[in-house]
Amino acid sequence: MLDFLNQRRTIRKYSNEPIPNQLMTELLQAAAQSSNTGNMQAYSVVVTSNVDIKNQLAPAHFNQPMVKAAPAVLTFCADFNRFSQWCQLRNASPGYDNFQSFMASAIDALIFAQTFAVAAESQGLGICYLGTTTYNAGEIIDALQLPKLVVPVTTITVGYPDETPKLTDRLPLEAVVHYEMYHDYSPKDIDNLYAEKENSDFYKNFVAENNKETLAQVFTDVRYSRKNNEFFSDRFINVLQQQGFM
Amino acid sequence: MLDFLNQRRTIRKYSNEPIPNQLMTELLQAAAQSSNTGNMQAYSVVVTSNVDIKNQLAPAHFNQPMVKAAPAVLTFCADFNRFSQWCQLRNASPGYDNFQSFMASAIDALIFAQTFAVAAESQGLGICYLGTTTYNAGEIIDALQLPKLVVPVTTITVGYPDETPKLTDRLPLEAVVHYEMYHDYSPKDIDNLYAEKENSDFYKNFVAENNKETLAQVFTDVRYSRKNNEFFSDRFINVLQQQGFM
Numbered sequence: 001m002l003d004f005l006n007q008r009r010t011i012r013k014y015s016n017e018p019i020p021n022q023l024m025t026e027l028l029q030a031a032a033q034s035s036n037t038g039n040m041q042a043y044s045v046v047v048t049s050n051v052d053i054k055n056q057l058a059p060a061h062f063n064q065p066m067v068k069a070a071p072a073v074l075t076f077c078a079d080f081n082r083f084s085q086w087c088q089l090r091n092a093s094p095g096y097d098n099f100q101s102f103m104a105s106a107i108d109a110l111i112f113a114q115t116f117a118v119a120a121e122s123q124g125l126g127i128c129y130l131g132t133t134t135y136n137a138g139e140i141i142d143a144l145q146l147p148k149l150v151v152p153v154t155t156i157t158v159g160y161p162d163e164t165p166k167l168t169d170r171l172p173l174e175a176v177v178h179y180e181m182y183h184d185y186s187p188k189d190i191d192n193l194y195a196e197k198e199n200s201d202f203y204k205n206f207v208a209e210n211n212k213e214t215l216a217q218v219f220t221d222v223r224y225s226r227k228n229n230e231f232f233s234d235r236f237i238n239v240l241q242q243q244g245f246m
Numbered sequence: 247m248l249d250f251l252n253q254r255r256t257i258r259k260y261s262n263e264p265i266p267n268q269l270m271t272e273l274l275q276a277a278a279q280s281s282n283t284g285n286m287q288a289y290s291v292v293v294t295s296n297v298d299i300k301n302q303l304a305p306a307h308f309n310q311p312m313v314k315a316a317p318a319v320l321t322f323c324a325d326f327n328r329f330s331q332w333c334q335l336r337n338a339s340p341g342y343d344n345f346q347s348f349m350a351s352a353i354d355a356l357i358f359a360q361t362f363a364v365a366a367e368s369q370g371l372g373i374c375y376l377g378t379t380t381y382n383a384g385e386i387i388d389a390l391q392l393p394k395l396v397v398p399v400t401t402i403t404v405g406y407p408d409e410t411p412k413l414t415d416r417l418p419l420e421a422v423v424h425y426e427m428y429h430d431y432s433p434k435d436i437d438n439l440y441a442e443k444e445n446s447d448f449y450k451n452f453v454a455e456n457n458k459e460t461l462a463q464v465f466t467d468v469r470y471s472r473k474n475n476e477f478f479s480d481r482f483i484n485v486l487q488q489q490g491f492m
């Protein structure tokens with residue numbers, strides 16, 4: 001199992017082979033047994049295979065080709081709608097239209113999503129997470145007709161792999177693990193932790209292709225800029241307000 | 247693998263057997279290979295075994311006994327501190343002190359956490375998630391000395407199981423899965439989806455023990471009340487501001 005987790009790769013190209021309905025059901029069932037807050041299961045997933053609806057979702061994901069090409073697009077949502085409706089029908093007054101409830105349900109949705117991802121990969125499928133989900137949540141809400149107290153937090157495209165990409169590099173484990181309490185980094189620590197990445201031919205080419213001086217500049221100036229992060233922050237906060245979570 | 251995921255149970259009682267350091271490293275390494283945003287790995291985990299520090303963490307988790315009793319307490323954090331420091335040392339101007347960056351790093355932390363959970367369970371360990379992490383994030387920040395741009399989003403206690411609890415019930419899969427787009431629930435749908443849960447002896451006793459009329463009231467009046475949710479919403483938003491994410 002650990003070997004399998006260590007060898008996984010994100011898959012962005014899928015064959016035409018469809019995912020059997022029975023398999024999809026089994027994967028979702030296995031994922032639903034993972035942990036959740038107070039067994040409220042305050043999440044939902046929308047499984048989209050219909051071409052027209054995938055076409056509506058695509059612009060929200062900046063037309064990344066996986067959305068139209070994957071046999072299934074799974075949109076995982078923080079969802080206090082179902083639970084709140086149940087409360088109202090049972091003479092109970094739900095109080096889940098607030099930020100703490102959003103956090104709890106977003107956590108539930110992400111634990112469910114990642115268990116689904118591991119389950120799918122264990123059965124020979126390939127997956128790709130789409131971080132664009134929180135950028136353009138409003139457009140996804142429109143495309144999938146998500147009601148109040150439902151907010152998409154991540155998306156996974158799924159299909160049988162039609163590529164075998166290289167294993168993606170990771171920072172040394174010391175970069176992300178702290179023992180007992182947090183130990184902040186010295187400049188020398190940072191140099192050591194990023195040395196292998198910065199010295200690799202792959203990233204040297206990546207910096208050159210982007211016409212930047214350092215790899216960090218590719219992130220700050222091109223991929224995840226302050227301007228974009230602030231723009232999408234405002235948009236996502238507006239979505240939380242519109243959906244009743246703030 | 248699917249059978250294994252379907253049979254998992256949350257474990258709250260642990261034997262005295264310690265977790266070998268080598269195994270902990272292998273589990274964290276396997277978890278680090280899971281997906282993350284732009285390969286920034288904007289997360290960190292604090293692995294706490296020291297009795298004094300676990301004692302400091304315990305009140306933040308409302309003294310749930312797992313915190314002191316588990317051989318290891320893992321606090322998973324949204325973390326743009328390390329990445330931002332790297333940017334500053336590389337002539338790049340980081341722009342990650344905003345809500346969108348918090349969401350991206352919280353998603354990374356949760357995907358990492360759940361892969362760790364599955365990996366740990368696959369090696370015979372038992373885990374329990376602590377939802378109290380976002381309630382009392384400020385106290386956890388103090389206990390673990392988390393710097394700016396680091397916010398705890400979930401905690402997992404880990405150890406070898408000293409109990410074999412029953413499998414926890416879940417709603418029928420139709421409750422959480424929507425095909426193509428979201429289909430909102432009719433009152434009849436809600437009745438059907440919650441019937442098995444509401445008719446079980448376990449939950450009937452649970453309602454009686456709590457002196458409530460309905461199961462939903464146990465949630466709204468006792469376990470997750472509006473008053474508490476709103477109180478903890480304000481606290482968590484303050485923590486996001488204090489740590490520089492809002």
